């Protein structure tokens with residue numbers, strides 16, 4: 001295998017830790033929401049596997065001098081581009097496009113195709129996109145090399161420095177690949193833009209997921225033979241289970257039925273179409289499953305479990321230093337790329353979400369060990385096979 005293919009394989013494998021954009025296949029809808037009047041907008045789409053669907057989001061900020069800055073572009077569907085062009089008509093050209101992660105393939109894949117619609121935009125990317133020299137991977141990603149550059153370490157050296165500050169977490173090597181995320185702070189609207197580090201879970205399914213409730217009702221079933229009515233309660237039930245599955249992969253309250261049971265239930269299922277995975281329903285929730293969801297709801301905002309167990313605990317010192325810089329900005333809302341947004345939050349709440357990296361651990365804010373079990377076993381397995389380097393000691 002050539003070095004290039006090896007790197008490519010690695011990068012695709014890396015993306016597996018997040019959800020690959022398989023569902024909703026070619027039909028991706030977009031919801032634009034004005035978060036701060038005439039200044040900040042979010043564009044939500046959705047993505048998922050096996051109907052475990054979560055929002056994926058880009059943010060658009062109006063610049064004082066006129067024009068727009070776009071953070072983490074989503075799929076440039078005709079609908080999405082039309083919604084952006086409506087803002088362009090009113091506020092001026094897309095001047096800057098930011099790719100704020102080096103690891104989240106679900107964000108990387110859209111930057112090149114998106115940028116083709118806005119030919120005057122300069123593109124700024126998080127460092128260490130690939131291990132290769134810059135020009136090769138960026139062009140492979142479809143990024144136009146004549147207008148793409150890596151975000152400088154010093155945030156004052158960009159043309160948008162008057163209006164934005166940013167802080168780069170990483171890039172650090174995990175063995176499996178590199179991780180980097182860039183937090184952007186829009187000073188005037190006091191808005192913090194993040195990619196994957198922080199999430200907040202809403203009790204109700206986000207609007208983008210309610211456009212087609214099929215995935216919600218699919219997960220509201222208790223067994224394959226159930227026929228679930230489209231009610232508000234069932235939509236919420238499905239959403240809460242999707243959340244647990246997306247964040248923990250295997251929360252403690254979820255069991256996988258035995259193969260024989262799985263197949264015999266599939267044969268009895270009322271819907272055995274391809275859309276319903278031929279009646280296969282490999283989920284068996286324990287009666288107390290909702291408690292795991294309530295724990296997440298109580299947290300308001302937290303670091304996604306996969307980042308807690310597999311990624312940020314490899315670099316606690318760097319992560320805390322980054323969180324301290326971000327917490328020094330006086331933001332009043334956070335817009336992450338997944339789950340709920342905007343989150344009304346003070347810098348102190350953001351900083352508190354990283355307490356799991358410090359000694360002694362502040363237990364009241366920690367996620368339950370029992371729900372993290374599957375991820376921790378995965379961590380041990382990856383460490384044993386040397387795919388993932390061992391976690392560093394806490395600060």
Ligand SMILES: [Fe+2]
Nearest residue numbers: 104195196337
């Ligand atoms: Fe992501």
